[in-house]
Amino acid sequence: MKILPVSMPKDIDKYFFNRTKDINMINTQLSTVKLDIPPQLLITGYRGVGKTFLLKKVLNDQSSDVLTIFIDISEIMGRQKGNLTEEEVLKALLNAIDDAISQNKKYYKKWIGKIASSIKKLELKNYDFSDNVNVLDVPIPVISDNYDKLSKFTMELPQKIVDSSDEITGFIIVIDEFQLLKNVEDPEAFFWLIRSFTQKQFNVGYIFTGSVSKTADIINMINGQEGAFGGRLIQINVEPFTFDETKRYIDEKSNNLKFTDEGFKRFYNCTRGIPLYINSLSSILPNNIVCDEDIIRQTLQLNIDQVAIMWIYIWGRLSQGEKDFIIYLLEHEGATRATLDNQLGYSKSSVTRFIDSLSNQGIIEFNTMDKKFVLADKMLQFWLKIKLETNGCYPL
Ligand SMILES: Nc1ncnc2c1ncn2[C@@H]1O[C@H](COP(=O)(O)OP(=O)(O)OP(=O)(O)O)[C@@H](O)[C@H]1O
Ligand SMILES: [Mg+2]
Structure with a gap:
């Protein structure tokens, strides 16, 4: 196999x-x-x-x-x-x-x-x-x-x-x-x-x-x-794999994963062409069953910790302020510097520290189009949302 x-x-x-x-x-x-x-x-x-x-x-x-x-x-x-x-x-x-x-x-x-x-x-x-x-x-x-x-x-x-x-x-x-x-x-x-x-x-x-x-x-x-x-x-x-590259990658390197068209779209949407996620999500999908959208969604929902394992470690090492910063960006789909200064509840110098630290770790990025800070990784967002849904609160 x-x-x-x-x-x-x-x-x-x-x-x-x-x-x-x-x-x-x-x-x-x-x-x-x-x-x-x-x-x-x-x-x-x-x-x-x-x-x-x-x-x-x-x-x-x-x-x-x-x-x-x-x-x-x-x-x-x-x-x-x-x-x-x-x-x-x-x-x-x-x-x-x-x-x-x-x-x-x-x-x-x-x-x-x-x-x-x-x-x-x-x-x-x-x-x-x-x-x-x-x-x-x-x-x-x-x-x-x-x-x-x-x-x-x-x-x-x-x-x-x-x-x-x-x-x-x-x-x-x-x-x-x-x-x-x-x-x-x-x-x-x-x-x-x-x-x-x-x-x-x-x-x-x-x-x-x-x-x-x-x-x-x-x-x-x-x-x-x-x-x-x-x-x-x-x-x-280095860019993530494109939709077609992801498809070719799976075809070439795996012989037990099968998707419906919609299922594959969902798979790509969840992994965003990032090999780390492609590989880890693949490893928990059922073998030799044609995966449709529902199977992908349920598998990810139930096993999110396995796919997002890297974030469990990273999250555990962040300060409370950094976590609050990330949750704010998650809930507001990004924020400008001025909004963060006014709404986050931390001093401007703390906000600067959070921005430096989180950018240096590749967790947030600055979107020059709308001048907003946003979360760089969709899996992190997904993990946080699922944790909130299942546990009623974000991970500590
Ligand atoms: N070109 C590739 N072909 C097949 N698998 C790949 C490829 N690139 C990455 N992977 C898979 O994705 C995993 C993550 O890749 P890698 O550790 O190189 O990412 P990275 O960009 O260095 O991540 P980090 O920023 O966390 O250090 C690898 O362990 C490997 O399994
Ligand atoms: Mg690396």
């Missing part, structure tokens, strides 16, 4: 569908890494739309002369129990570089041992090194907690690796859930740090991605006029 995975599958190619246009667009940008033009991209898109999967696929398909690393800031933050520091991010980057070169050992016979052990020592000894150690001409930090040196060592390493190997022509670094970098001590300085090194690295490309709304202030911080990258990051938005 062919199934649609509800989490990130190990065998990417087996489950990955389409996205040819996005892949071509990203690969065109990335190919300049070999031509001494460092690609710098910002990939946005709704939660669950497939940014992470897409980038894993893109990295997977790079030729062996390009080294790639993928770091997920949410993982680092989880390990640090929510306390994210610049040092931890750099350490994770170093470990990922170490992994990348360890997997391609055969290319670096000459210096692999040296660099791998240096990186390990760096971690084991909390960056405390003996004097004047040089690896691939990069000075290693001598004093513990020397942030300057640690950052210089880490950020220069990828280009040094390219320069020291004839077989390697480029290095691509993906930073997933980059919006969480807002939690480091001085996020602006950190973005500027990355930017300052990227200017001198001609064969190292960076891709930032995360579930953040297009109008979030973190995007301004990194790529706005005053931001570290000052508009130089090429922004690509």
Whole structure:
């Protein structure tokens, strides 16, 4: 039986569908890494739309002369129990570089041992090194907690690796859930740090991605006029599957789902072409029964927690003010800033805080047409409505 995975599958190619246009667009940008033009991209898109999967696929398909690393800031933050520091991010980057070169050992016979052990020592000894150690001409930090040196060592390493190997022509670094970098001590300085090194690295490309709304202030911080990258990051938005793509996806990747025409319309309407929802709703629909509108509606109604599971976690971490903000938008189908200031019952500065935080998490977005803030995700709205209907109140 062919199934649609509800989490990130190990065998990417087996489950990955389409996205040819996005892949071509990203690969065109990335190919300049070999031509001494460092690609710098910002990939946005709704939660669950497939940014992470897409980038894993893109990295997977790079030729062996390009080294790639993928770091997920949410993982680092989880390990640090929510306390994210610049040092931890750099350490994770170093470990990922170490992994990348360890997997391609055969290319670096000459210096692999040296660099791998240096990186390990760096971690084991909390960056405390003996004097004047040089690896691939990069000075290693001598004093513990020397942030300057640690950052210089880490950020220069990828280009040094390219320069020291004839077989390697480029290095691509993906930073997933980059919006969480807002939690480091001085996020602006950190973005500027990355930017300052990227200017001198001609064969190292960076891709930032995360579930953040297009109008979030973190995007301004990194790529706005005053931001570290000052508009130089090429922004690509990953769109949900269209109606036809969703149909083809189901036809190609699943062999036990059947719909009436109206049933499929309803299915598309509920999932909005977002693969995360397509896969999770598919997993609870009855097998080999032709699903009509009613079956889709009832299944979703009864199992909404399974489909909207991500929102249960996210909801649990929001403050009461943020929840009130979301409920207000839900009940009023969006609201202007002035209305929120006057009606929400919170101070203007609190409203600003809620807007920043919720946009940075991709939960709300600003609709420039009618100048209203609206909820970005229909499944979140649906989940809240069903909870209200069944429990008589919104989730706590
Ligand atoms: N092109 C695709 N083909 C098949 N399945 C996909 C595709 N893109 C995404 N999916 C499915 O949707 C799920 C969610 O995708 P992914 O985690 O990449 O989304 P995301 O945009 O990174 O979400 P988030 O913003 O929450 O990090 C994946 O686990 C996968 O099962
Ligand atoms: Mg992701």
